Amino acid sequence: MKKTLVKSLSLFLCLALLTSSVLFASFASDNGLEPRRITVSVNGDTSVSRGFCWYTDDKTGSEVRIFYDGADVSGSLTFSDVTCSEWQGSYMHKVTVSGLTPGKTYTYKVGYEVWSSDGSFTTDDGDDKVNFINISDVQAGSLDSFLKGRATLDAAYKTMPDADFYSNCGDFTNDSTNEEWDYYHEAFQSLNMTATTAPVAGNHDGFGAEGWFSNMFNLDTSESVQNNNGVNYSFDYGNAHFAVLNTNDLASVSLSQLKWLKNDMNGTSKDWKIVLMHKSPYSLGKDSKWPDALYLQESLGAVLDRCGVDLVISGHDHQYLRTKTLYNNRVSENGTVYVLAGTAGTKRYEVRSFLEGTFIDKNQIAALVVQKNGYGNYWNGTDWNSTKDTNVGGAFSCISIDGGTLTFNAYILADQKDESDGDVITNIDSFTITKETGKNSATFNGDNKTSRTEYYLNIVPSVICLAGYAFGLWLPKFLFMLPKLISVYINDGIF
Ligand SMILES: [Fe+2]
Numbered sequence: 001m002k003k004t005l006v007k008s009l010s011l012f013l014c015l016a017l018l019t020s021s022v023l024f025a026s027f028a029s030d031n032g033l034e035p036r037r038i039t040v041s042v043n044g045d046t047s048v049s050r051g052f053c054w055y056t057d058d059k060t061g062s063e064v065r066i067f068y069d070g071a072d073v074s075g076s077l078t079f080s081d082v083t084c085s086e087w088q089g090s091y092m093h094k095v096t097v098s099g100l101t102p103g104k105t106y107t108y109k110v111g112y113e114v115w116s117s118d119g120s121f122t123t124d125d126g127d128d129k130v131n132f133i134n135i136s137d138v139q140a141g142s143l144d145s146f147l148k149g150r151a152t153l154d155a156a157y158k159t160m161p162d163a164d165f166y167s168n169c170g171d172f173t174n175d176s177t178n179e180e181w182d183y184y185h186e187a188f189q190s191l192n193m194t195a196t197t198a199p200v201a202g203n204h205d206g207f208g209a210e211g212w213f214s215n216m217f218n219l220d221t222s223e224s225v226q227n228n229n230g231v232n233y234s235f236d237y238g239n240a241h242f243a244v245l246n247t248n249d250l251a252s253v254s255l256s257q258l259k260w261l262k263n264d265m266n267g268t269s270k271d272w273k274i275v276l277m278h279k280s281p282y283s284l285g286k287d288s289k290w291p292d293a294l295y296l297q298e299s300l301g302a303v304l305d306r307c308g309v310d311l312v313i314s315g316h317d318h319q320y321l322r323t324k325t326l327y328n329n330r331v332s333e334n335g336t337v338y339v340l341a342g343t344a345g346t347k348r349y350e351v352r353s354f355l356e357g358t359f360i361d362k363n364q365i366a367a368l369v370v371q372k373n374g375y376g377n378y379w380n381g382t383d384w385n386s387t388k389d390t391n392v393g394g395a396f397s398c399i400s401i402d403g404g405t406l407t408f409n410a411y412i413l414a415d416q417k418d419e420s421d422g423d424v425i426t427n428i429d430s431f432t433i434t435k436e437t438g439k440n441s442a443t444f445n446g447d448n449k450t451s452r453t454e455y456y457l458n459i460v461p462s463v464i465c466l467a468g469y470a471f472g473l474w475l476p477k478f479l480f481m482l483p484k485l486i487s488v489y490i491n492d493g494i495f
Pocket residue numbers: 171202203204278315316317
């Protein structure tokens with residue numbers, strides 16, 4: 001009897017152990033197959049395609065299922081460039097979906113054995129309207145800081161709920177570590193599931209470590225020429241053509257990328273031409289004194305002039321600044337408006353007014369708002385230190401193009417909430433650009449691809465050009481303002 005009892009108990013224990021280990025294994029395995037870091041990006045023709053990227057801890061298949069009106073329409077679509085590759089201890093999945101119908105709202109899920117929750121996106125309907133949101137420089141290192149950036153983006157979607165997509169002008173993270181990208185996705189995931197994004201690489205998004213930025217999004221990089229510390233690509237939305245630059249390599253904009261941009265902009269018949277990039281040619285923040293800012297003014301500026309680019313949105317220096325319309329680096333009736341978007345995060349830079357006259361002229365500035373001390377150091381045209389009576393916070397912009405009118409509005413979401421109304425959102429800048437549409441025609445129809453070898457061969461003249469600008473233009477200007485720089489360093493302790 002005792003023997004039978006021991007036998008039964010052993011059997012029971014074995015079964016219990018087996019069941020729990022099977023259960024545990026399946027639980028662990030399911031967890032490892034769960035899609036995370038999910039993003040939907042512009043990729044190719046925005047009226048018929050999207051690029052999906054996501055991660056799993058364990059190796060598994062890569063599938064996207066697309067639904068319209070509740071019905072699975074995946075069978076009628078094309079799924080291309082399907083990849084699953086190991087990256088920093090996890091598995092990165094990419095799938096490009098095409099064959100969608102313009103102007104439709106789809107739901108989707110990604111995964112294989114374990115599926116994500118439902119997300120959604122809407123394809124461009126092909127009319128001449130587009131609404132988009134821009135944020136920049138969240139540059140966070142902790143989940144709490146990323147959540148503050150997310151709150152800024154939520155305020156943007158509250159202000160422009162019908163945005164077709166949102167761009168982020170770079171510096172998503174501070175040090176581009178696995179942990180920081182996890183925090184980014186944790187903070188932005190629920191919104192990224194339902195918003196198409198057009199991301200821009202910043203110098204904090206994996207500088208010197210190839211792949212971080214481009215492994216977080218599925219972008220059309222078939223023509224990308226400068227892809228060491230980011231990527232360049234382009235897309236259309238509404239009646240606008242967008243080119244996204246990578247300004248993070250040694251030569252912030254290489255000769256290869258300038259050639260690509262010229263061909264890309266001359267290859268579109270869209271009426272509006274917009275460039276999104278990270279580093280800013282015009283600024284009054286600490287980063288505007290470096291050679292690459294001046295190099296961008298002199299080299300990129302000439303290409304933008306020749307191609308008739310209407311608007312440049314950038315980041316890097318954490319303050320909001322808008323130039324007047326510039327052509328050949330001078331104020332002009334026709335030309336390009338440069339917007340330094342301000343930070344959606346919490347790291348905010350002051351005005352370095354002594355840079356004025358050396359790296360930017362006062363008369364080139366149309367609006368300047370620093371997200372400190374009120375929305376303080378608000379330049380009112382005469383006084384760098386004037387302030388406006390409002391709370392400070394993260395910046396975002398809402399841009400709307402309708403036919404021949406582009407309307408740009410910049411806002412600040414106050415750090416502090418109004419006790420009764422919640423979010424306090426202040427419109428800090430507003431302008432419109434108008435133009436006669438139907439006048440632009442494409443003049444470039446060739447192949448705009450550059451081989452890796454060509455890029456590296458072009459790097460030599462690119463660096464010589466940058467060095468030429470640095471010694472010829474930047475160094476004399478830098479020496480001129482050096483005494484002031486030293487005095488600021490001594491008095492403030494930082495620059
Ligand atoms: Fe930056």
